[in-house]
Amino acid sequence: MSEQVLGLQGRNIVVTGAAQGIGRALGELVLELGGTVTAVDMNADGVQAFAAEAGGDRVLALAGSVADNAFAQSVVEQSVARFGAVHGLVNNAGITRPAMIEKMTLEQWQQVMDVHLTGSFNFLQAVGRHMLARSRGGDKSGGSIVNISSDAGRRGTIGQINYGAAKAGVLGLTMCAAREWAKYNVRVNTVGFGVVETPMTETIRSEKFADTYLQQIPLGRWADAREVARPICFLLSDAASYVTGQHLSANGGYTIGS
Structure with missing residues (x-):
């Protein structure tokens, strides 16, 4: 197999949530692989x-x-x-508004759903x-769309029913779009993460909760933003030209067999 299929030469990729964390790491990797990046975020600076x-x-x-x-x-x-065309999209933008179900406000619910x-x-x-x-x-030539989900959308989560429900919904978006657009050679897949070292996961990685989560991860560590950017780039590249409608978990084994 030519190494070119793993590259993104000449590809323009739209990345939402590109100012920090996974989005920023992904944007940097796309550039390294020869692509261009349309970086989108609420954080203009x-x-x-x-x-x-x-x-x-x-x-x-x-x-915006x-x-x-x-x-x-x-x-x-x-x-x-x-850049002349858009060849790929990564729906990565995200926020959290945690609260237990009985205490969650409609505003907290809606803010997470909106994003x-x-x-x-x-x-x-x-x-x-x-x-x-x-x-x-x-x-x-078609295109590739990667929606970012989470283990919370497959296993549920405590204190973030808004986030878990939204991420489960992202799986539905992926499957529907993959079925509708396959005839146009537009591939749509999901990557679901476990706990990645980003500002959004600081609470989970705190001393109070770290051991509880780490005990459930066979690889025994958090993910680095750059290493979870790699499977996204795989799905954007020609190496995944026959992959659509799939959900890829990059979570250190947290959901083995599910």
Whole structure:
């Protein structure tokens, strides 16, 4: 197998939640593999810093809310204008608003749903429309969309029913889009993470909870943001050209057999 199939040369990838953590690590890896990045985040300073540090003209930094459908459409338009086409999307943006079920407010519920589920739909739809239009116009190269889920969406979680429900919904988005768009050679897959060393998981990794979680992970450690970015890039690349509608767990064995 040629090593080129594992590269992203000439591919333009939209990454949401690109200012820090997994999104930032993913953006850096896409650049290393030869691609360009349309970096999206609410944190304007963060994505601008990423673009500045990357140097050159291979990063387009755009700030806004993924929950805004019009913003998603605008991102695709600006990305196409800058790089010619969108070849991949990673729906990575996320927030947490933890609370036990009986204490959770409707606002906490809705905020998480807006970002994780509605936000993923907005960008899936906007990028998908572009990819389908290219296909109908004769370009059969298709595209790859990767939605980021979580073990919380497969096993449940305590204190974050909003997050668990949203991440379960992301699995449904993946399967439906994969079935609808396969004939256009647009592949749609999910990567689900366990506990990754990012600002979002600081509470879980704290002294109070760390041992409880680590005992359930056969590899016995947290994931590094860069190492979980690699399976995402695999799904974006031609190495996964016959993979669609699948859920890949990168969690150190936390969900073996499930």
